[in-house]
Amino acid sequence: MAVREIINIDVACAIIEKDGLVLAAQRSETMSLPLKWEFPGGKLEPDESPDDCLKRELIEELGIQVTIQSALPSSNWQYSTFAITLHPFVCSMHGDTIRLTEHKAIRWVEPKDLLTLDWAAADAPVLRNYFNYRTGRQN
Incomplete structure (x- = not known):
């Protein structure tokens, strides 16, 4: 039986804060992990820095x-x-206009309500680190 190699993907993501709220993006039905919520971002290109x-x-x-x-x-x-x-x-966002090209929806959420969304599993440690960041605890 052949062992399938697991591919690792590097992804940069943004926790965008505005007026005390955080932007969450819902993946479309055609994306992998359909309709899960995530922090927007995407895959790093070769030789590209995360920022x-x-x-x-x-x-x-x-x-x-x-x-x-x-x-x-x-x-x-x-x-x-x-x-x-x-x-x-x-991050903080410049301006107020958002144009969706891939996601089904976005939502501005109070930080305390972030965990009420159905997040992609990979975002769980990001959420934990963000809450630690907000409370000044070491990650």
């Missing part, structure tokens, strides 16, 4: 530009067919 990737992906997916406030610890998650390394950044 450059994040800025590029947010322009492509949401039509927005951000300022990175802080980098949170990277986290690893393994699904059954692939593994993911998430590189999260706390």
Whole structure:
């Protein structure tokens, strides 16, 4: 029996804060992990830094530009067919207009209500690190 190699994907993601709320994005029905909520972002290109990737992906997916406030610890998650390394950044958004090109929906959520959404499993450690960041605890 052949052992299938698990591919690891590096992904940058944005925890966008505005007026005390956090932006969550719902994956479309055609994406992997359909209808799960996530922090927007995307896959790093070869030789691309996580912060450059994040800025590029947010322009492509949401039509927005951000300022990175802080980098949170990277986290690893393994699904059954692939593994993911998430590189999260706390950001602020320039302007108010968001244009969805890939996601089904977005929602501005109070941080205390983030856990009420049905998140992609890989976002669990990102959420934990974000809550630690907000309370000033070490990650």
